[in-house]
Amino acid sequence: MGIFDKIKEKLSHEFIDIIEWLDFTDDTICYRFERYQNEIKNEAKLIVREGQVAVFVNEGKLADVFEPGTYTLTTQNLPILATLKGWKYGFNSPFKAEVYFVNTTLFTDEKWGTKNPITLSDERFGLVEIRAFGTYAFKIDDAGKFIIDIVGTDNNFTNYEINEHLKSLIATRFTDTAGKANLPIELYAANTTELSETCLEVMNPEFLTVGISLEKFYIENVSMPEDLKKEIFEYSRIDKLDLDKLTKFKTAQAIEAAAKNEGGTAGAGMGMGMGFVLAQQMGGLMSPQMGGQQNVNPQGGGAVPPPMPAAVLYYYSHNGQQMGPVPFDQLKALFANRTVNKESLVWKQGMANWAALKDIEELKAFLGGNTPPPLPPQ
Numbered sequence: 001m002g003i004f005d006k007i008k009e010k011l012s013h014e015f016i017d018i019i020e021w022l023d024f025t026d027d028t029i030c031y032r033f034e035r036y037q038n039e040i041k042n043e044a045k046l047i048v049r050e051g052q053v054a055v056f057v058n059e060g061k062l063a064d065v066f067e068p069g070t071y072t073l074t075t076q077n078l079p080i081l082a083t084l085k086g087w088k089y090g091f092n093s094p095f096k097a098e099v100y101f102v103n104t105t106l107f108t109d110e111k112w113g114t115k116n117p118i119t120l121s122d123e124r125f126g127l128v129e130i131r132a133f134g135t136y137a138f139k140i141d142d143a144g145k146f147i148i149d150i151v152g153t154d155n156n157f158t159n160y161e162i163n164e165h166l167k168s169l170i171a172t173r174f175t176d177t178a179g180k181a182n183l184p185i186e187l188y189a190a191n192t193t194e195l196s197e198t199c200l201e202v203m204n205p206e207f208l209t210v211g212i213s214l215e216k217f218y219i220e221n222v223s224m225p226e227d228l229k230k231e232i233f234e235y236s237r238i239d240k241l242d243l244d245k246l247t248k249f250k251t252a253q254a255i256e257a258a259a260k261n262e263g264g265t266a267g268a269g270m271g272m273g274m275g276f277v278l279a280q281q282m283g284g285l286m287s288p289q290m291g292g293q294q295n296v297n298p299q300g301g302g303a304v305p306p307p308m309p310a311a312v313l314y315y316y317s318h319n320g321q322q323m324g325p326v327p328f329d330q331l332k333a334l335f336a337n338r339t340v341n342k343e344s345l346v347w348k349q350g351m352a353n354w355a356a357l358k359d360i361e362e363l364k365a366f367l368g369g370n371t372p373p374p375l376p377p378q
Helices: 003-014 079-085 143-151 160-181 185-190 192-208 226-239 243-259 265-295 328-336 361-367
Strands: 016-019 028-032 039-048 052-058 061-066 069-072 098-103 107-113 118-122 126-140 156-158 212-223 314-318 321-326 345-348
Touching: 028 143, 039 052, 039 098, 052 143, 061 143, 098 143, 107 160, 118 160, 118 185, 126 160, 126 185, 156 160, 160 192, 160 212, 185 192, 185 212, 185 226, 192 212, 314 328, 321 328, 328 361
Parallel strands: 016 039
Antiparallel strands: 028 098, 028 156, 039 069, 052 061, 052 098, 107 126, 118 126, 126 212, 314 321, 314 345
16 A cells, blocks of 8 residues: 555544434343544434444543434534533534444344252242243343443443443343242243343332333243153142042052962952951941940950951141141052141140141151150159
8 A cells, every 4th residue: 555545544534423323133232432633524424223322432521422313513413522521612623532333123032041940938848949940031221321331342242241240240130030029939931921020120210220121031941850850740639639539549549459469378368358348347337236235245255355446537737728637658658649737737536626737746756856854863
């Protein structure tokens, strides 16, 4: 390049007549218009296209902001810059200022996710861990605030430069919101729409503090460990069943399976068990007919044993409904699979009122850690 070409290039860039930005990318948020020594010619033309905002900055201070349109730059449409420059009677000479173009279109399909599992507390399963991921969309709401607080002097600011900050903010606020929701663990995955809307309301004010508007927020998936999933499915299945019918069904299956193995010890033992069961049922049917004869020993032999003590049956509260009655062992099984817990209300015959499971003496064994009382003095 010859010396005259250099002089021609310098002169062509010395005073700018048209200020505009044609964006051919899909990730640029803010672009600083470059020119020789930042000089702008008096009555230069400013072209701001749809989806853009032009921001003038003078020596680090925010000046005038222009919405989409075509402008001829004079003191009339640069009031803030004129004040900063001290132009009292207009100006005819070139002036210096930085011009930033900000993309105000919607940036969509931005990804977010929890890097580490989130620990939540569930009444039935204790401390559990979940993960979540989804997408969000944002746009620039206040171009001036965004440039001052985020962009600084960056001449080509892209969404990749701010995404990590936004993802960290989203993950933190999602954790807070999920913890405050205090839902049963399985409902987080079942109510992603409502949870997404709540998170959007919580997060957007914080986005707006730096000139960004969070327009859309979606939770695509809430996941949990496989063993916890299986436990939840089993709990849900049992919760929908009549436990008395389930116990009888399981017992019938066990009797049928043992009966098929007639040659084995298990078959013999089960056969005896079935005999005892049938005998008890027959005894129950015949006892009203026997009347007072049950204490008579026709052979004059030894004393007849007293009748077996009646089993204690318990009623319990589950989801606000009275359930039962169930025997001690079945109530213990319900506690083991977390259908009831130490705070569940329980009642048995002889009690004046319902009481928490933890307060009933014989049921304290479910809680573990029981210790005997001190020995009496010798």
